Amino acid sequence: MPQSPIFHSYTFGEEERRTLDSDGHFVLPGVLTPDAQEKLTCSLSYILELSRMSKEGHEPNRFSAEYDSYLESLIAHPQMLELARKVLGEDIRYDHCVSLNRPGGNGGIGWHSHGYADDDPSLGFVRIFFYVNGFKPDDGGLKAVPGSHLYRDARIHARTDEALREDWLVGRKHPETGELLEIEALSAPPGTVALMWTHAAHAVSPRKEDSDTRWCVVYAYRNPGRPSGARWITPEFERKPISGAEGLMSLY
Ligand SMILES: O=C(O)CCC(=O)C(=O)O
Numbered sequence: 021m022p023q024s025p026i027f028h029s030y031t032f033g034e035e036e037r038r039t040l041d042s043d044g045h046f047v048l049p050g051v052l053t054p055d056a057q058e059k060l061t062c063s064l065s066y067i068l069e070l071s072r073m074s075k076e077g078h079e080p081n082r083f084s085a086e087y088d089s090y091l092e093s094l095i096a097h098p099q100m101l102e103l104a105r106k107v108l109g110e111d112i113r114y115d116h117c118v119s120l121n122r123p124g125g126n127g128g129i130g131w132h133s134h135g136y137a138d139d140d141p142s143l144g145f146v147r148i149f150f151y152v153n154g155f156k157p158d159d160g161g162l163k164a165v166p167g168s169h170l171y172r173d174a175r176i177h178a179r180t181d182e183a184l185r186e187d188w189l190v191g192r193k194h195p196e197t198g199e200l201l202e203i204e205a206l207s208a209p210p211g212t213v214a215l216m217w218t219h220a221a222h223a224v225s226p227r228k229e230d231s232d233t234r235w236c237v238v239y240a241y242r243n244p245g246r247p248s249g250a251r252w253i254t255p256e257f258e259r260k261p262i263s264g265a266e267g268l269m270s271l272y
């Protein structure tokens with residue numbers, strides 16, 4: 021049976037690709053179908069419940085696709101692979117599927133970046149965030165620094181916006197435009213997908229006490245060529261045949 025669509029029609033052509041490459045992120049507002057939003061909310065609620073009850077050695081958040089068949093089915097969903105290949109080109113590998121649910125009162129996360137083939141810009145690593153019920157900039161909102169990914173610095177770290185401005189950002193310019201780098205607080209209506217190159221500096225604002233849970237899951241894909249430090253796949257899952265995922269799961 022063909023899988024039901026996860027995305028409405030959207031535009032991601034040359035121009036959008038250039039924006040992603042220059043900024044380090046690209047937002048597709050409201051692109052998730054109501055069906056996908058509903059199924060994701062259900063799966064992510066289940067993962068949150070599991071993670072609250074989970075015993076040592078189990079990490080339902082970090083290995084989400086291994087705990088829920090709908091989340092697993094999206095790894096090789098034709099629309100997911102089409103989007104990943106628009107960004108990375110034909111030769112891709114699956115890297116991880118991590119739940120990022122943030123209940124009311126969640127503290128968010130400070131500034132950081134992630135790494136992959138830090139010295140080889142020809143090898144890409146992109147993360148596809150599903151912000152199922154969206155977010156506001158000041159309520160579990162993703163922040164980024166356009167252009168920061170071009171430094172391929174996997175060790176950016178700062179607790180607050182001020183700390184980032186006083187440290188990593190000092191005098192730092194966009195390598196292509198020459199403009200000074202600045203923090204951008206993103207917005208996401210329900211059903212938003214955000215693409216982000218893994219080296220981008222990013223942070224998340226705290227979720228307000230009285231807000232509902234922000235439902236979010238991220239799928240990561242990369243060009244093969246180097247070992248990935250974020251490839252959270254158990255040996256059993258690596259061997260599991262997943263329809264459409266042939267060749268996606270291997271390390272190289
Ligand atoms: O929760 C988010 O929106 C992003 C969390 C994050 O830093 C990450 O997934 O790398």
Ligand SMILES: [Fe+2]
Binds near residue numbers: 132133134222
């Ligand atoms: Fe992160």
